[in-house]
Amino acid sequence: MNSLRITSLQRCCSIGFRQFSSLRNTFGCRSFLHSSKFFHSTTVRGNDKEELPEYMANTYHWAYVNPRNVALLDNNFVVNTILFGNYIRIQNFALSEIKQGDQVFMPASVYGSACRNIAKAVGEAGRLDIIDISPIQVVRNTRKLSRYPQVTVLRGDARSFDLQAAYDVACSFMLLHEIPDENKSSVVNNVLNSVKVGGKAVFIDYGRPSTLHPVRPILSFVNDWLEPWAKTLWAHPISSFAAPESQDHFVWETERTIFGGVYQKVVAHRIA
Ligand SMILES: C[S@@+](CC[C@H](N)C(=O)[O-])C[C@H]1O[C@@H](n2cnc3c(N)ncnc32)[C@H](O)[C@@H]1O
Numbered sequence: 001m002n003s004l005r006i007t008s009l010q011r012c013c014s015i016g017f018r019q020f021s022s023l024r025n026t027f028g029c030r031s032f033l034h035s036s037k038f039f040h041s042t043t044v045r046g047n048d049k050e051e052l053p054e055y056m057a058n059t060y061h062w063a064y065v066n067p068r069n070v071a072l073l074d075n076n077f078v079v080n081t082i083l084f085g086n087y088i089r090i091q092n093f094a095l096s097e098i099k100q101g102d103q104v105f106m107p108a109s110v111y112g113s114a115c116r117n118i119a120k121a122v123g124e125a126g127r128l129d130i131i132d133i134s135p136i137q138v139v140r141n142t143r144k145l146s147r148y149p150q151v152t153v154l155r156g157d158a159r160s161f162d163l164q165a166a167y168d169v170a171c172s173f174m175l176l177h178e179i180p181d182e183n184k185s186s187v188v189n190n191v192l193n194s195v196k197v198g199g200k201a202v203f204i205d206y207g208r209p210s211t212l213h214p215v216r217p218i219l220s221f222v223n224d225w226l227e228p229w230a231k232t233l234w235a236h237p238i239s240s241f242a243a244p245e246s247q248d249h250f251v252w253e254t255e256r257t258i259f260g261g262v263y264q265k266v267v268a269h270r271i272a
Contacts, residue, residue, distance in 0.1 A: 053157075055180050056133060059228065064134045074140060079112040084215055086259050091117055093204045093258075093265040094171050101125040105167040105194050107158035107187065108132050108175040109141045118171070119148040129167075131156030159186045163194040165270075170194045171202045176238065177230035184232065188241040192250060195270045201250070207257050207264030208234040215262060238266045248272060 052065065062069055072078065080087035091114050098104055100123040109115055109132045119128050128151045132138050138155045145151040158175060170191045179187050191201050209216040223230040239252045250268040257264045 051135075052133065053159075055178075055229075059226075060178060064137060067136060070136055070140065074111045074144075076112040079110075084259065084262070086263060087112060087114075089258050090114075090174070090204060090263055093256075093263075094118060094173060094202060095121050097171070097200065097202045097267065098122060098169055102168040103166070104128045105163065105170040105191075106130045107156075107161070107170070107172055107191055109137050109153065110173050114173060115141060115145060115151070116148070119145055119151045122150055124150050126150055127152070130154070131158065131161060133157050158190060159183045161190055161194075163190075165193070165196045167194050168196060168199040169202060170199075171204070173204050175205070176203060176241075177206045177227060177233050179229060181229050181232050184229075185241045185243070188238065189243050189246065192242060192246050192268060192270075195268075197270050197272060199270050201268045201270070203238045203264075203266045203268075205238065205264060206230055206233050207255065207261050209262045210260045213260040213262065215260075219262065233264075238264075239268070242268070 052061075056065065063073060064070065076087065083090060094114065095117060098118060098121040100121070102122045103126060104118060104122050106115065106118070106128065109130050115128070115130060122128050128148070130141060130145075130151065130153045132141065132153065132155065135155055138153050141153045145153060158172075159179070172187065172191050176184060176187060188203070191203070195201050206219075209219060220231070237255065242250070249270055249272045251271055253267045253269070255264045255266045
């Protein structure tokens with residue numbers, strides 16, 4: 001990785017750290033800084049496999065770490081093609097849950113315009129805090145979203161962050177299907193815990209395509225080839241990954257699907 005990229009990464013991490021410190025003061029989120037080893041690193045690099053979890057260093061390196069592919073894939077046309085023309089509808093899944101002034105958290109960034117549109121939806125009266133485990137994504141999204149002062153992008157791990165009751169909306173956008181099965185519960189529970197009473201957790205992801213859906217065999221093939229933990233969402237509802245003790249605190253809406261079940265949205269409202 002060239003020195004320019006390292007410099008900009010270090011700059012964005014330190015800016016993020018300062019901003020997050022003020023967020024910590026506002027919401028009492030001290031534990032987040034302590035729980036995420038990445039915030040203390042001064043030598044983070046974009047491509048070092050040893051600094052990434054095994055599934056990112058191997059299974060998803062080509063998609064989210066390799067700089068040439070990242071530049072190619074971070075594009076609305078490409079994302080929309082991968083999503084069979086449903087990118088706007090999937091974004092609307094998220095946007096319909098967010099209003100101006102909301103404090104929104106995303107446990108991973110997204111290619112294309114989704115984060116930008118969510119930043120616009122919260123407006124300058126709100127805020128959008130995004131973490132991502134891949135340093136190159138943190139750098140890229142910091143740049144992409146630099147004109148939105150309401151946005152902070154930091155390096156962090158959706159499997160281990162700890163932001164208690166800090167947000168009106170926490171939105172997991174097409175992340176869960178990529179998370180290894182043994183870590184899916186951690187991500188779901190961390191997202192749930194980050195929501196204030198009266199707020200909501202929004203999970204948007206692949207669902208179970210209907211039996212005769214024409215893209216079902218294509219998706220099945222692609223998942224077997226490239227996305228080994230995606231089919232788990234064909235078999236298990238997202239709510240089943242939540243800790244049993246969270247049931248007293250959340251009311252889950254019935255899932256909504258589009259495109260013959262290929263994509264789903266599930267919203268969990270925090271009531272206590
Ligand atoms: C949101 S998911 C899938 C998004 C979708 N394929 C798209 O259109 O971009 C992709 C992002 O999740 C990030 N990611 C994967 N595992 C993560 C984790 N444990 N914590 C935070 N971010 C993670 C990747 O680095 C990547 O930027």
